[in-house]
Amino acid sequence: MTAGPVASVVVQSYHLTVRDLRNSLRQPSYVLAALIQPIAWLLLFGKLLGPLLEHGSADGSYLAFLTPGIVAMTAVFSSGWAGMGIVAEMEHGTLNRFLITPVPRGALVTGRLTQQAVVVLGQTLIVLAFGLALGARFSGGVLILVVFFACVLLGALSVAALSNALGLVTRRHQRVLSVGQFLLLPLAFLSEIFVPRDVMPGWMRAVATVNPVNWVVEVGREATRGDVGWAGVLDRTFALLALTAACAWLSAMAFRHYQRQV
């Protein structure tokens, strides 16, 4: 062995990530959906809800208000189907083939998650670019923007890890899809993605407070303000970190469960 265990995980994750990204790029329908969907959401929801809610953000433009919300929504939804990739890997026999090689088991998980992170990062940049072009402004400075990106990735990785766990346990595309939809749609709508907190009914506000998707949105909203409320941002960031760790642990458990069933 030439590399230490940690270096080996990093190197092999890199190879597996490159392979996943290359495979994704070869599927035009996937690429189109991943790029066009967030833009469509931004424009559709902007036009649909804009006239009703033209008071959301500091400068009064609904699109500016919506942009961080759509970033969070895109990240979470595109990660919600991550488990489909694991199921496809089982069906192709590639997962078992990888397991027979000396590749560190961790790299099989981190490779997939890194690929997801790269995709989400790309989607985030596209939504932000469109948002900026349509009038969104991020007045909070570079630091809060970086923290927002980190929170988007943490949210995406939590969901992706859970979806992977679901794929490993159920081994069915249909299950991954339906459970993902069942959980993510309500989480998206019970948040401040589309509407400001003050127009929500009381119970919905209570749900939004403990909704991780909303934590990402809240951090994003702070990035649009001139005066960033750092205390709240740090709370949300650490909460997302803890959630990601918990989901990663669940994912690792699911992986062990799969290996026992082979």
Add this chain to the structure above:
Amino acid sequence: MSFDSLAIDVKDLTKIYPGAVRAVDGVSFTVQSGTVFGLLGPNGAGKSTIIKILTTLSRPGGGSVRVAGVDVVAEPGPARRMIGCVAQQSGVDPIATGRENLTLQGRLYGLGGRRLRTQVDDLLERFGLSEYADRPARACNGGMRRRLDVAMGLVHEPHVLFLDEPTTGLDPETRKELWAEIFGMAAVGITVVLSTHYLEEAEELADTLGILDRGKLVAMGTPAELKREMHGDALRVELVEPPGEARVRSALSCLEGVCDIVVAGSGLSARIDPGTATAPVVLAALESAGVRVVSLTLSPPTIDDVYSRHAGRLLCGMPEARR
């Protein structure tokens, strides 16, 4: 016994799946380096489970497994470097090209650089895959894909190669090509463990055969040894008309060296030992019982006979008739 000559050493291997299914039940065997070992048995006999355990994919419930001297349970890492595997289900990534599939496989074993590039080119050439080197593997037909699978199993130059039903679903020509490859591997010192339910394939390829039934190893030896153990020859008699089964049995069952009597339609089969001396006695007994004979053939035991004897329950659906 030195590890140099023993590629595989399995002792009392057991695997119990949830629901108390004993997929593997106390199996022991050894395989000499550079030989081909064939695991033969009906579906569900435990062949794939044994291969999964030996390749570190699945953990045994009990027993010990050494591959090239390494304990696969205690030291899966070093063991994996010794092992190549072509699973029953293809492991080819259909979206990646042939070259990409091979290269990633090599990288996962820590290979890289020029050495890996050369190795990949050589394998593409050797397995006639150059045409598909830079096209997505899903463009390959079943035979091509299987060849790519085998090439991937060899990319890190393993000591032991496991092939789980490698020729299932292949056309006869591709099957023969793969056989030639397997012979070639054994010739350069690679130990091959092959599972199959094709008797012809097992007899053709394997130096040693193990017959599995319901998770137990019911017979083991070289094909020649196994056939010798059958004692005697297979007798088939064609009769003029369907006889009463009771009449045939009463005529033959008292004769020495006649067993496994089966009457089906106007045909009669039995195992007789010694063959050439007993056949005339059988003929005479049938004549005197008034059973008229059209023809009689006597054949030395085949691997089919061996298999039927040990694991034939599922083949012929007659629980005790052949035993």
